[in-house]
Amino acid sequence: MCDVAFLLLTFFILTTKFRPQEVVAIDIPASTAQIPIPDRDIMLFQIAPDGKVFFGLDDQNTRLKLLDKLSADYSLALSEDQKDAFRTLETWGMDIRSLPAFLDLEPGARATAPQPGLTMDTLGGNHQVEDLILFSRQANNALRIAIKADKTTEYRNFDKLIKALQNRKVNKFNLITSARSKRE
Amino acid sequence: MNTSGGGGHKKDKKVRGKKMSTRVDLTPMVDLGFLLITFFMLATTFNKPKTMEVNKPAKDDIKKEEEPPIKMSKTATLMLGKGDKIYAYVSPDEIDETTQLQLDSIDYSPTGLRKFIQRRQNEVQAQWGNKDDLFVMIKPLPSSSFKNIVDALDEMTINDVKRYAILEPNDPIDSLIAMRAGQSRK
Numbered sequence: 001m002c003d004v005a006f007l008l009l010t011f012f013i014l015t016t017k018f019r020p021q022e023v024v025a026i027d028i029p030a031s032t033a034q035i036p037i038p039d040r041d042i043m044l045f046q047i048a049p050d051g052k053v054f055f056g057l058d059d060q061n062t063r064l065k066l067l068d069k070l071s072a073d074y075s076l077a078l079s080e081d082q083k084d085a086f087r088t089l090e091t092w093g094m095d096i097r098s099l100p101a102f103l104d105l106e107p108g109a110r111a112t113a114p115q116p117g118l119t120m121d122t123l124g125g126n127h128q129v130e131d132l133i134l135f136s137r138q139a140n141n142a143l144r145i146a147i148k149a150d151k152t153t154e155y156r157n158f159d160k161l162i163k164a165l166q167n168r169k170v171n172k173f174n175l176i177t178s179a180r181s182k183r184e
Numbered sequence: 185m186n187t188s189g190g191g192g193h194k195k196d197k198k199v200r201g202k203k204m205s206t207r208v209d210l211t212p213m214v215d216l217g218f219l220l221i222t223f224f225m226l227a228t229t230f231n232k233p234k235t236m237e238v239n240k241p242a243k244d245d246i247k248k249e250e251e252p253p254i255k256m257s258k259t260a261t262l263m264l265g266k267g268d269k270i271y272a273y274v275s276p277d278e279i280d281e282t283t284q285l286q287l288d289s290i291d292y293s294p295t296g297l298r299k300f301i302q303r304r305q306n307e308v309q310a311q312w313g314n315k316d317d318l319f320v321m322i323k324p325l326p327s328s329s330f331k332n333i334v335d336a337l338d339e340m341t342i343n344d345v346k347r348y349a350i351l352e353p354n355d356p357i358d359s360l361i362a363m364r365a366g367q368s369r370k
Contacts, residue, residue: 002210005217012224029331031338033236146235149330156326171242174235177334182342
């Protein structure tokens with residue numbers, strides 16, 4: 001019995017992939033789609049029920065490359081510590097110009113600090129989301145775009161993001177849903 | 185001498201009696217093992233979320249697509265309204281004074297949306313000979329929820345609708361419906 005138990009233990013240890021820490025709780029809708037999410041090369045946009053948009057890349061090297069491009073374009077002066085903090089940042093959502101201040105926080109404070117969501121409006125030639133899409137894709141051309149939105153998120157918020165994607169000629173993306181069987 | 189020797193012998197016997205057994209008590213290790221199993225079982229995300237692929241036409245393509253207009257009798261329009269309601273209608277090919285528009289208010293259940301799509305597929309089949317000619321226009325209002333869109337798209341997959349698109353509500357009929365439903369179009 002103990003042998004079996006330890007075999008199970010080994011199995012679980014090897015197969016476990018820890019849940020990434022969530023900036024915001026998102027309750028995804030269900031669909032009959034059967035395509036599993038690819039494991040790598042993911043650019044993930046999360047849309048909270050209140051319309052805040054969060055951004056995340058899965059690969060740490062891509063994150064660093066993105067940060068280099070961002071700091072050049074938005075003239076952010078970043079220290080090595082800040083870069084390192086960004087490297088481990090799974091998901092974030094705030095104005096790009098307020099990133100350095102956020103990266104200066106202690107790791108514990110960073111997890112709990114409220115994040116206002118990405119700047120979506122494009123007033124005054126401000127195209128932050130489009131820049132993120134462009135720079136990330138420059139950093140890794142194989143990136144696939146996934147959108148994880150809450151059931152109750154209004155279409156207007158979703159639409160803003162889609163428009164930004166389309167402006168960057170991204171016409172193919174994945175909506176993340178949970179599985180369900182075909183209802184009769 | 186004898187007594188001391190006997191004493192020594194006695195001591196030896198005592199030590200031998202205290203000799204520990206070579207079997208180690210495994211209980212704590214097994215306990216720990218089960219604890220870890222429980223932990224990893226709970227931490228594992230078993231049903232991995234699935235994804236639904238969406239392809240939007242490229243912006244330049246939209247204009248090209250509009251050039252040969254689709255016969256309205258091949259279409260069905262779904263407006264995703266508030267309160268999990270869909271306003272479904274079929275625009276006539278030509279609008280004149282006698283035109284009557286039949287507007288259905290349906291829900292996302294199999295008896296609502298799925299029935300409507302299947303009915304339209306049959307109608308298109310009867311009129312044009314191929315049910316795959318059906319073109320479904322999904323027009324979400326700004327306040328429709330994301331769940332509604334996913335449900336509507338999902339229903340397209342379930343019913344094997346070959347051609348569908350997410351569009352802006354741009355028809356004059358759409359504004360009328362939106363106004364009736366008490367929602368702004370923008």
